[in-house]
Amino acid sequence: MEITIREERAAHAAVSAVERLVADGVPGRLAAGDPTLWGEEAEAEAATRLGWLSLPRTSRELLPEIAELVAWAAAEELTNVVLAGTGGSSLAAEVVCDSADVPLTVLDTTDSQQVRRALAEGLAHTVLVVASKSGETVETGSVLRIFEAAFQDAGIDPATRIVIVTDPGSPLAPAAADAGYRLVLARPDVGGRYSALSAFGLVPSALAGVPVERLLDEAAEVAPLLSRPEGNPGLLLGAVIGGSALAGRDKLVLEDQLSELNGLPVWIEQLLAESTGKDGRGILPVVGADPSGVGDELVLAIASDIGDVRVDGPLGAQFLVWEYATAVVGRLLEVNPFDQPDVASAKRATAALLVSPHEPNEPVLVDGPVEVYGSTSAHDLPGVYSELLHAVPHDGYLAVLAYLDRLAAFDAPVPDGADFVEMTDAWMAADAATLRALLALRTPRPVTFGWGPRYLHSTGQYHKGGPPTGVFLQITGVVQDDVPVPGRSYTLRSLQLAQALGDLTALTELGRPAVRLHLTDRAAGVAHLLAAAQEA
Incomplete structure (x- = not known):
């Protein structure tokens, strides 16, 4: 991973922010999972939401289970993968599959026309992955019910076509067991928008045909850098974004026209906006737009020299570094990056x-x-x-x-x-x-x-x-x-x-x-x- 700051104001903001963060011991404390970094009010929640830091290692435990799912789907000729999920439960898998150029139908919608479009793609060869941390997301639950009925109407046992990804203790877990669905349990100490390298990002991507171990390898390669005060791409990225926001540049234009990582800005958008937009503060990501040159705008480009800041690196590393950077931004803006009160x-x-x-x-x-x-x-x-x-x-x-x-x-x-x-x-x-x-x-x-x-x-x-x-x-x-x-x-x-x-x-x-x-x-x-x- 490489972060290149190409604009003087952004560089000044980053240097100032890095000095503060290093003086407070943030790199080592964050890498070690210190939940006190975001203040007393956020401590209890942060203590249960830092599992993403170790996912490059712990998610490897899922690989045999994922391999069994992939083999089952191949044996059943289930070539049409539909993902019912929303937010962090679907956006990472969509980026992974788009970047790998493999088909994945994402239903993060309640639009009748879009759901009917997915139903028409061929139920005989369809596997439905239902992804929900809470197990109570209304749009995801609705899509599940619709597909269950559609499978039954087509003479297909839903138990032979449905995979559930959820947290232990969610209502979906016992319901999946009762219905005979294949069930993959995710780590409960990882919030939805930080779950790219967890079962939520890996299971649907693997079923669609992506070799997901590579994502973990890419993240594992950059992980040791995240405890360092120097040469730490997550620290520098968080510092330039958060430091610029403190200096009045809180609109982040995300540019990826030349990148092979298709759709990454949309994933970054939900990560940054939902993590930082609270207490009257926050970073507004702007996706798919040309820079307008206004004073409160910071332009960040994925793998191109168009912006004030350039970010290069493989997708697995991008996921981990952006999550780390977002936690750093929360620290700088003095907001809890793990809740979503509004x-x-x-x-x-x-x-x-x-x-x-x-x-x-x-x-x-x-x-x-x-x-x-x-x-x-x-x-x-x-x-x-x-x-x-x-x-x-x-x-x-x-x-x-x-x-x-x-x-x-x-x-x-x-x-x-x-x-x-x-x-x-x-x-x-x-x-x-x-x-x-x-x-x-x-x-x-x-x-x-x-x-x-x-x-x-x-x-x-x-x-x-x-x-x-x-x-x-x-x-x-x-x-x-x-x-x-x-x-x-x-x-x-x-x-x-x-x-x-x-x-x-x-x-x-x-x-x-x-x-x-x-x-x-x-x-x-x-x-x-x-x-x-x-x-x-």
């Missing part, structure tokens, strides 16, 4: 809406296939955008949050004989995520994008617990072909809407400016959103 507010609001569901009030504005809900004096969609962008404070950001099928753009028609550039243009023209780039052209402030509900387990903590400088544009869409959740009183449509409205309630109760756009026709609605964003 995530619960949206969960409570969602649960209340599921118990007592109600449809929203009439929209305040209708512009073609887009209904607008919330406080606005605009007369059309371009006006709504202008109002939201104007509401972003000088040190703030705009977050676009979409509760839609994140793969829907690939359904867009492509001209016959189109080359790759033309295909990409067609997909971008049908992708709700393109809205981020279009709105970013109209403001110097950062614009982020998150798919719901996955962001609830990622930047959702920062949005509610971090600095109160965010402005929020939420997007929901009509559901044409709903999916019931067996054994529950709700469907995916009602759950998805409850999650969107629950988070919107939590944001507005905190005084965060927020507007919801509802697409009465998804494809036409996305096209309309993008066209309106291009109007002056």
Whole structure:
């Protein structure tokens, strides 16, 4: 692993922070698992959340069990791996598989269209990995119930197709044993977003075809450096990010265009945002955006010279070093990097809406296939955008949050004989995520994008617990072909809407400016959103 600081202000902030950290003995104390590093209030939780430091060694104990699972799946010709999980329980495996160029279907969603897409991929050759630390994550549990019923309807015994990864003591563990599912128990002293090198990252990746021992080897090679005051990449990375944030540069633009580690910034985003965004402080990761040059921005590039800081290293080492660096940032910002106190507010609001569901009030504005809900004096969609962008404070950001099928753009028609550039243009023209780039052209402030509900387990903590400088544009869409959740009183449509409205309630109760756009026709609605964003 190599951390290269290419910008003078960032170097000065890093040197100052390293001096403080070394004077406090942080490198040795953190490597030894000292839970007192983050203050008295965080000590009890930190004492149960530092197992990730030893995962390069302890996860090797899982390798024989994982090898047996891989052999079983191969013997049963289970070539289609579906992962039901969210946040830290799915993002690491997605990065591992994308970087290794092996297929993995990730269901971290409650979108009916996206779930039906996965169900259509061929149940006869599908293995479902259900990953949840708590065993109580509502979207993961819903996907499990839907697949159980689908397997049964197809004449397939779910016990021959389902693998559960969870903590000892979670309700999923005894339920898996009763159902005859294959069960892999993870270490309970590793938090979800620090679990990349645990069973949560390794089991689905191995089933998909990745030689996961290599990840542990890469992490093990860098691990001895993490106790040192010098030549410690985790210390330097945490120091430059945390020290820059203390100096006012708390927006971290993550750039990876030239990296072979596909999707790593999205994993970093959930790690940093959920770990640091609390008590009115935090680091806002900005993914998929070009630097805008504003004063509170630090640009960090994975394997390229585009940014102020460059990070090089293999994926297994990246996982461990970023986790270490995040713990260091928590120390510098004086926040507990292992809790997520503000995530619960949206969960409570969602649960209340599921118990007592109600449809929203009439929209305040209708512009073609887009209904607008919330406080606005605009007369059309371009006006709504202008109002939201104007509401972003000088040190703030705009977050676009979409509760839609994140793969829907690939359904867009492509001209016959189109080359790759033309295909990409067609997909971008049908992708709700393109809205981020279009709105970013109209403001110097950062614009982020998150798919719901996955962001609830990622930047959702920062949005509610971090600095109160965010402005929020939420997007929901009509559901044409709903999916019931067996054994529950709700469907995916009602759950998805409850999650969107629950988070919107939590944001507005905190005084965060927020507007919801509802697409009465998804494809036409996305096209309309993008066209309106291009109007002056």
